[in-house]
Amino acid sequence: MRIALAKESEPGEARVAMVPELVGGLITAGYEFAVQPGAGQGAMITDEAYAAAGATITEDALQGAELIISVQPLPPELVADLPPGTATLSFLPYSHDLEVVRIRRDARVTSFAMDLVPRISRAQSMDALTSQAMVAGYRGAIVAAGMLRQFFPMSMTAAGTIPPAQVVVLGAGVAGLQAIATARRLGAVVKGYDVRPAASEEIASMGAIAIELDLPPLDGAGGYAREMSPERALLQQQRLTPYLAAADAVITTASVPNRRPPILITRTMTERMKPDSVIVDLAADTGGNVEDVRPGTVTRVGQARVWGGANVPSQLPGPASRLYAQNVANVIMLMTADGRFAPDYGDEVVAGMCLTRDGMITHGPAASLID
Numbered sequence: 001m002r003i004a005l006a007k008e009s010e011p012g013e014a015r016v017a018m019v020p021e022l023v024g025g026l027i028t029a030g031y032e033f034a035v036q037p038g039a040g041q042g043a044m045i046t047d048e049a050y051a052a053a054g055a056t057i058t059e060d061a062l063q064g065a066e067l068i069i070s071v072q073p074l075p076p077e078l079v080a081d082l083p084p085g086t087a088t089l090s091f092l093p094y095s096h097d098l099e100v101v102r103i104r105r106d107a108r109v110t111s112f113a114m115d116l117v118p119r120i121s122r123a124q125s126m127d128a129l130t131s132q133a134m135v136a137g138y139r140g141a142i143v144a145a146g147m148l149r150q151f152f153p154m155s156m157t158a159a160g161t162i163p164p165a166q167v168v169v170l171g172a173g174v175a176g177l178q179a180i181a182t183a184r185r186l187g188a189v190v191k192g193y194d195v196r197p198a199a200s201e202e203i204a205s206m207g208a209i210a211i212e213l214d215l216p217p218l219d220g221a222g223g224y225a226r227e228m229s230p231e232r233a234l235l236q237q238q239r240l241t242p243y244l245a246a247a248d249a250v251i252t253t254a255s256v257p258n259r260r261p262p263i264l265i266t267r268t269m270t271e272r273m274k275p276d277s278v279i280v281d282l283a284a285d286t287g288g289n290v291e292d293v294r295p296g297t298v299t300r301v302g303q304a305r306v307w308g309g310a311n312v313p314s315q316l317p318g319p320a321s322r323l324y325a326q327n328v329a330n331v332i333m334l335m336t337a338d339g340r341f342a343p344d345y346g347d348e349v350v351a352g353m354c355l356t357r358d359g360m361i362t363h364g365p366a367a368s369l370i371d
């Protein structure tokens, strides 16, 4: 029974879905593990390291594999050629591209989406959205500190005192809280804002000041935020403006499941920011929290610079791969019984992650978007 580790095909993707440290556990569980040559290259993991862990390195790794693992979805032409019943495990952000679903259904592939792991306590160790958001939040704070041409911490020296940087973090989910914690560790004074009322306590527990805008709460299903009405969005923008005008660095991380992220900062708001201030938009890949942000680009707006994140977790490929691989290994172990790959579709986590199977779309929301 073979698990294959695919070499990522998407440009700019440096992560890899499995790390050598975790291969031994999969072999002990009863699997043969095959790796496409160079799969770990982006994360600086050599073929030799996988081989030393007991993996077979071969161009034909995917042939005869029962399960193929990757970070990004496998390319369509490869999926179309897979034998029916082959299982794949990767991120499958179908709401941006429904072809991802159609191709897997038509190829009769069993596809499991790492982004569909239910947000329940039992599944926390498999939750790759959380692990990768944590990496992105850390990176966001480091980028802001690197771009800002001043100190994050207060410095008291014989030559005088340098005041600390004022940082505002918008969106205090996993990425936002990690950005707050990192900016605090670097010594900045941090304020945080989120539409979910529960977030205020979490922001305070990280040593930051929770911004209260006196707006109605926007809690939705499963602890996620709901989309805002245009009137509420406008009011939120107006009330955030003075906080942004006083900030040296702003990090935005807000998103709403299966929707375009909300615009929290308009061009006018950016134009009112201080000279040499910076905005780091971690939501840029999916549309952005900052008006006109471009992923992978630094744009000057007024006197501020706006950094648009592009596949931010991949910018720290070592730790991002290590955490993703642990999530993947935990999913595989959940789907293993008596040394065999045997997903139990009665299990809430397995069923929740399954996007296509036996020529059917098994995930309700995806099915409702396609005929």
Ligand code: NAD
Residues within 6 Å of the ligand: 118, 119, 120, 121, 123, 124, 127, 129, 130, 133, 170, 171, 172, 173, 174, 175, 176, 193, 194, 195, 196, 199, 222, 223, 224, 225, 226, 228, 253, 254, 255, 256, 257, 262, 264
């Ligand atoms: P996310 O990536 O969907 O969104 C990031 C944050 O943006 C959220 O906190 C959201 O409330 C916020 N946001 C949305 N619209 C906003 C707006 N207009 N202004 C300001 N902020 C806005 O969220 P996430 O990081 O995945 O976490 C969402 C929730 O799920 C949190 O409560 C988190 O604790 C919870 N969670 C639970 C589990 C689990 O139980 N396994 C795992 C991860 C997260």
